[in-house]
Amino acid sequence: MTTRRSFLKIGAAGALLLAAGGAAYRLTHPPAAPQAFVLDGEAGAVLAAILPAMLGPVLPADAAARQAALDGVTSRVLGAIHGLPLGTQKEVQDLFGLLALAPARRLLAGVSGSWREAAPEQVAAFLENWRHHRLGMLQTAYLALHDLILGSWYAEPSTWAGIGYPGPLKELQK
C-alpha cells in the first residue's frame, strides 16, 4: 500500500511547482493582516479525504456512526487550528490552499482525480510519502496534519474507552 510511486518522487521540477503553487495561491489570496483559519470549499474536501487515512481503523464501521465521528473530529481540528497563533493559522491555511490546487494535488500529493474521489489507499500513500519526504517542508506539513488530526481525535472523551483510559477524576469535573 505504501510503495512509493514514481510520480511522487519530486525533483527540481516538483520543487519549482511547489514554489509556483504557493505563488499562484498567494496571487488569489493577497497578503493581509493574518486572519483566522477558514475551511473553505476545496480545503474542506482536502481535510475530508485526509481524515479517514490518518485515523484508519479507529473510525467506526457503521456508516452513520462513522459520519458523526468524522463531523466531530472535523470540528475539533478546526478548534485546534484556531488555538494557534494567527501566523501559524496562516501557514495551515496555505497548506490547505496549496493542496486544493489541482496541479499540487496531482504532482505533490499524487492524487490524480479530485479529493472527493480519492481512494483511501491513494491518500495513505500520499501521507506516507510526505512523512518520509526529503523536502523538510513536506515533512512538516505531514507532521502538522498528524498532530492536528490525531491530537483532535484523542482529545474527545468518547474515544478514551477504546484505548483503556478512564479519564480524569469525575469528582473534580466542573
Added chain:
Amino acid sequence: MTNLANTTNIPIAAAKGPVPDPIQAGLAAGWRVTDCARLNADLTLEADVVIVGSGAGGGVSAEILALSGLRVLIVEEGALRSSSDFNMKEAEAYPQLYQESAARKTRDKGINILQGRTVGGSTTVNWTSSFRTPDITLAYWDKQYGLKDYTPEKLAPWFGMMEQRLNVMDWPAAPNENNDLLRRGAAKLGIPTALIRRNVNGCWNLGYCGMGCPTNAKQSMLVTTIPSALTRGATLLTRARAERFVIQGDKVAQLDCVALDASGHAPTGRRITLRARHFIAAGGAINTPALLLRSGAPDPQGLLGKRTFLHPVVISAGTFAQRVDGYAGAPQTVYSDHFLHNAPIDGPMGYKLEVPPLHPLLLATTMAGFGAQHAAEMAQFPHKQVILALLRDGFHAGAPGGSVALDGAGAPVLDYPISDFIWDGARRALLTMAEIQFAAGAKDVSPVHESAPRYTSWAQAQAGIAALPLKLLATRVVSAHVMGGCAMAGDERQGVAGADGRYRGLANLSVHDGSLFPTSIGANPQLSIYGIVARLASNLAQQLTGKPAAIPVRT
C-alpha cells in the same frame, strides 16, 4: 477601605467544584487585577517596578519586591486561570495555558517546545520536579563565565529559602509504575537512580500537573508568590503583551504594551503605557530576548538572543504486559543523573533520564505513524511506559545552543540546529533507554522516530538504534526547558547581563529569568530560577529601598 468595585474588571465568580479557589477569593478581597482584553480605553500606569512575566522569575521577584514595600506592577501575556478552570482535560488546558497551544516550535519545526502562557507561567503547568542547580554546572559557570558568587555554598541559603517558601519536599508516596519501571530497569543494569523532590502541599497524587493543578496543591507562582504580591498591593495586568521598552539614553523610560483579545491572538487596539523606576524582564528565554531585540537594547558584542538552550529531549516508548497507567500519579518522581556524571561536563554530551506523564492527546501527537500503525500504538495506551533523555547543551562547542530572532511581525523565532555532536548524545540516550526498558521487562521498545520499528529484544534494539538515521523531523525532539539568550557573565564580552542580573548599558533594567543562564542547567530549571532570582530580587529591593529586603515565608 479599598473601593472593591474598582480593583478588578474581571467578573468575580464563586469557586467551581469542591475545591476552594484562592484566586477568586483574592479578586473578591480586592486584588488589583486588570484583564486587558476587557479594556475599552488606553491605559497609563506607574509603579516603582514593572515586571514583565509572572512565571518563576517574575513571581519570585514580585513577591520579594512587594513585601519590601515597593509598588509592583506585573504584566502577563496569558490570562488569569485558576483551579475553577483546571479540568484535567488536555483539549482545554493546552490552548488556555500554553504558548501556541503547546505547539510552539523551532524555526524548522524540528523541535516542539512546551512553555506556559498564563498567570504563573510555566510553573502553572510544569511537573513539579525540583532540583538545585547541579554543583558541576555552577563550577563551570565560575570557571568559564566568571560567576564567582554562584557557588553551591553561596547559593544554598537562597535555594533553602525558596524550598521552604514553595514547600519543596521529598515525595512520600511510592513512584507510579511509569516512574518505577525506570527505577527497576536501571537497578537491574547497575545504573543508580534517585527520587525527585516536588513543590507540593497536600498533593492528591492525581497526575494532571501539566493541565493546571485542580486542587491548588502544586506550589506554583499562581498560588504562592503572585497572590502574596497582590495581597501587598501589587497590580497584575493580564492579556497584555509587552511590545517594547522605550529607551532614552542609558535608561528605560517606559514599557509599551498592547492588549490582546480574549483568544489571546490578536491585539484589540488598546495600548498600555507603563512607567517605573526600574524594569524587570522575566518573560522566559524566548520572549525576554525577543522583547529586548524589539526594544533595540544595547548589544555591542552581538550576544543578545544567542546561546539559547533547550535540553533537547529524545523519547523511548516501551510496551509492558502489565498496566502502567502513566496518566495516574505524580508525573515525575524518579530520575537518573548517571549519564551526566560518567564523562567530563565538556566531553561527549551527557543526559538526564526522567519519565513524562502519559495523557491521550500528548501521547497521540508524540507517537509516530498514522492509520493502523498509530491505532495499534494507542490501543496499548495503558501498557505504555515512556522514558525521556534531556540532553545537556551549552558545555561543548558542538552544542552551542540556538538563537532567538524576530520575524517580520516582531514575533520571536528560535533557530536551533542539531549537530552531529548532539545526535551522538541522542543515539547513546536512545540506546540507554531501550536497554533499561528491556531490563524492566518491556515486551517491545521503540525510539520515537518515523522509521523505527517496535524492537522486541535488546539485541534487536541495539543493532537497530545503532543504524537508525537520526535527523530532525524524522526523530521526535521536544523541549520543556528554554534557557539562555541573555546570559549573565562576569565579563561583558560573554554576557549581556552582569552577575547581578542587571542588563549592561541600561541602568534601570534587570533580567530575572532562565534567559540569564550561560549554559543549560542539566536539571529541570524551576528551582534554579527560584533560588537565583530570589537573591537577585533581594539585592535589587535593597538597592531600591535602602533597607534589607523582606524574606518571603510560606503562610
